[in-house]
Amino acid sequence: GQSLEQPSEVTAVEGAIVQINCTYQTSGFYGLSWYQQHDGGAPTFLSYNALDGLEETGRFSSFLSRSDSYGYLLLQELQMKDSASYFCAVMDSNYQLIWGAGTKLIIKP
Amino acid sequence: KAGVTQTPRYLIKTRGQQVTLSCSPISGHRSVSWYQQTPGQGLQFLFEYFSETQRNKGNFPGRFSGRQFSNSRSEMNVSTLELGDSALYLCASSLDGRSHEQYFGPGTRLTVT
Numbered sequence: 001g002q003s004l005e006q007p008s009e010v011t012a013v014e015g016a017i018v019q020i021n022c023t024y025q026t027s028g029f030y031g032l033s034w035y036q037q038h039d040g041g042a043p044t045f046l047s048y049n050a051l052d053g054l055e056e057t058g059r060f061s062s063f064l065s066r067s068d069s070y071g072y073l074l075l076q077e078l079q080m081k082d083s084a085s086y087f088c089a090v091m092d093s094n095y096q097l098i099w100g101a102g103t104k105l106i107i108k109p
Numbered sequence: 110k111a112g113v114t115q116t117p118r119y120l121i122k123t124r125g126q127q128v129t130l131s132c133s134p135i136s137g138h139r140s141v142s143w144y145q146q147t148p149g150q151g152l153q154f155l156f157e158y159f160s161e162t163q164r165n166k167g168n169f170p171g172r173f174s175g176r177q178f179s180n181s182r183s184e185m186n187v188s189t190l191e192l193g194d195s196a197l198y199l200c201a202s203s204l205d206g207r208s209h210e211q212y213f214g215p216g217t218r219l220t221v222t
Contacts, residue, residue: 033209042199042213043152087151095207096165099151
């Protein structure tokens, strides 16, 4: 079957750096995406990696290693507003997004 | 440009009833996908519509169905509701359904009692 594994919860301190990992097993691979969802809100797109390496968008970076079926989202200079759930998602051979269960990021002052 | 809208935002139904949810995508987007989200679970894919045709379907029973109209607006229907159908139903639109960047609506919170 298809699956994505990510930690259920991560805790960090304001101003620190946190990494959220994602490993995947899917039929086909057209890229790894990351979405952010605040409580009561809709998921919003953060980043996308199709090729190996690091993509940087402001305080957020995303990394992909296709040979390891692994990626991560790196959040720097954490702010309280970054408290949210973060989902990784892989587009499979049917162009369908397969989602991880999400990682709840708790930020402490 | 207006975002994705979903109606209604909240709904309470009784077991055995049926429900219809509506989604209006961003103007110009032709692909609409529907997801079910329950606490602690990721988004479970229901189906995707593109140009009025169901192009992809997830592993949900036949009680879950949908359609898309010529203006790209989409509806999903759940018949014979069960308690386990209580969830947040999200729709997402994209230009062609091949983009990793999907735009989500606020969702419809369905409670089945």
